Amino acid sequence: MAPRSKDAERTCLVTREAQPPDGLIRFVVDPSGQVIPDIREKLPGRGAWVGGRRDLVETAIRKKLFARAFRREVTVDEDLAGQVDRLLEDQALSALSIARKAGLVRTGFGKCESALASEDVAALMHALEAAEDGKRKLAQALRRRQALERERQENAAPRRPVRVIDGFFSGSQLDLALGGANVIHAALLAGGASGSFLGKVEALARYRSRDLNLKEDGIEAPAGLAP
Structure with missing residues (x-):
């Protein structure tokens, strides 16, 4: 069998919309069904795809769409949506580690403040x-940093906007990931x-229906519940 193409679009079981796999979650059936x-x-076998949001996974469970997709009787754990959340969370924390x-992480209030003043x-x-x-x-x-940016000469390369990831992980989780x-x-x-970590935390935010949006003034807003 030919390998799956990462570029090919997949169809969400719930919405029936085709989209790139990066925005979807793949499910398979293990040998026990x-x-x-x-x-x-990476797992072998026929895959079924659901949009990368918890509510869509819960809908697929409630409507028994996995049995239809796999064309067989299957067992679906009632906490399947929670399993996905924990796996996405673990994936993000592993990338943070x-x-x-x-050498791309600074921890502690003082080091964060210094990094905002002098590092990328x-x-x-x-x-x-x-x-x-x-x-x-x-x-x-962050605002002081932005004010200094405005004072820089026009031909100077601007720094990138700073993303703010607020309340996604507990202190104990950060302790383990950051040693x-x-x-x-x-x-x-x-x-x-760090780019890899941000991609994974964005997938987690999408799954939890949370935003990581920039404010109009260019300072990243704390992540909050999406409307």
């Missing part, structure tokens, strides 16, 4: 437990590994 997520799209090993920061992260005061002060540092203790704030510097 259980439907399982194939987040990395790789970014740390590449791609993203700023706040743990679930982060206090509003700390987030507010780092938002002020630290009591990590509440972290700055992610630009680089290949």
Whole structure:
């Protein structure tokens, strides 16, 4: 059998819309007849695709669309949507750990503030437990950074906008991923590994129906529930 093309569009079981696989989640059936997520799209066998949002996965479960897609009786765990969430979360945290090993992460309030002033920061992260005061002060540092950008000469290369990832991960999750203790704030510097992490956290945000949108003033808004 010919290998699957990563460029070919796939059709969502729920919406029946064709789209590139990057925006979908693949599912397969294991030897016991259980439907399982194939987040990395590596598992063998016939695949069924669902749009990368939790509500779409829940709809596919409720309407028993997996049995129709696989043309056989299958077992679907009632927590399948939760399994997908945890796998996407683990995938993002693994990518964050790789970014740390590449030297692209600064942890702690002071180091984040310094990085915003002097380094090419791609993203700023706040743990679930982060206090509003700390987030507010780092938002002020972002605004100072932007003000300095406006003062730079026109022929100077502008820095990239800073993404803010607020409340996606707990402090204990960041501790494990970053090899630290009591990590509440972290700055992610630009680089290949950080780009990989951002792509995976965007997939997680999409699945949870959360936004990572830029404000009109160019400062990244904290991620919140999408309308």
